[in-house]
Amino acid sequence: MQTVITATKRETGSHSILTQLRKDGKLPSVLYGFNVEETTPIYFDYKAMAREVQRNGVNHIFKIQLGDKTYNAIIGEIQRDALKGKVKHFDLHSINMKEELEVDVPVSLIGDSVGVREGGVITQPNTDLKIRVKPSDIPDSIEIDVSSLGVGDTLSLADVRDQIPFDTLNDDDYTLATVTPPTPPAEDADLEAASMTADDVEATGEKLDPNKPGRTD
Template sequence: MSQPNYAFNAEIRTDMGKGASRRLRREGKVPAVLYGAGKEAVALTLEHDKVNNAADHEGFYSHILTLTIDGKKVEAIVKDMQRHPFKLKILHLDFQRVDAKQELHTNVPLHFLNEEDAQKAGGVIVHHLNEVEITVLPKDLPEYIEIDLAGMNVGDNIHLTDLKLPKGVTLVELTKGDDHDQVVVTVSAKKTEAEETADDAAPSEESDADESADKE
């Protein structure tokens, strides 16, 4: 699947309120707000379908986007997105301006390589984290961080301190102290057939409680 162009035309919005937002959505637009970099927040509208199509790509959430507002290009990142609870629609977007001299505080996804190696060794891959929070200058912002699982065996795990970080990237969690060195991925042993049978046969606590209640 080809990567979309993360550039969008945006219009300044002056008509505010829930009613105005509903009208915009009926017209195929999505309301948004742009803030940060020491400047005032600006209410915007964008073409819903173009944004929605781009949002299907992982890079939409970790790339620096370009918003063209009144003919001027502004670089920004997505900070928050509200979706409809059951329709494939975006309800609202929050963008944060990018200042080349200021570090960004954002999340990037983790990409796990060579998972099949650990699985061939009889293990089950358990992902404890699928993204990490980082600080980084805009020029060094990675689309994702790779983790190579080649050579891992049952019982092995990878912590945050084991990650090979791109240049200029700092993991926010590790700035909080040594006890924040979280496990990212583990190779667990597969359950034997006997263990799976025992799990299936064991009555749950909830079932025992229900039986006791019935007897009372």
């Protein structure tokens, strides 16, 4: 059963009002969108809202009670304290449950990459995908299998778009994962430098001074 979260309309115009709300354990927000006549400043009980987000995730559809009206809303922009990382404000977008909307959904990489087994390092340049979907079908995450990625391989959206059961809006070259070669240990690099000969240096166009090894030109 979906939990109804009670919101209260708040005053605006003074930074001290927001500061006091946060001291009192409240979370400032704004509500806008479907069936909302104008953007409305509101606040919640911080702990109550945090519990719902932890239980259902940020892509959850929250049922918001404001006065005598109830709204279905999703979380929009989130603002955090720069030092502590604590959420200090967020937007709530009221939605029409019958219409599709665009949302960013986390990407979850699954599978044991061939390149990683060979010592490579897998990185995830982009952690979200933008999709168009009905509110009731918003997934918690989208799984992308990286099992076949070898060292030096890159996986872009074009490679897996037809495997994703949603209308995905990012460009084809949107990078989801890449496997980079392992970094050689520092001692190996030192040994390589130590084994370099005069012939190796001349082949690169450098010259050696017999009394002072290194480049002189």
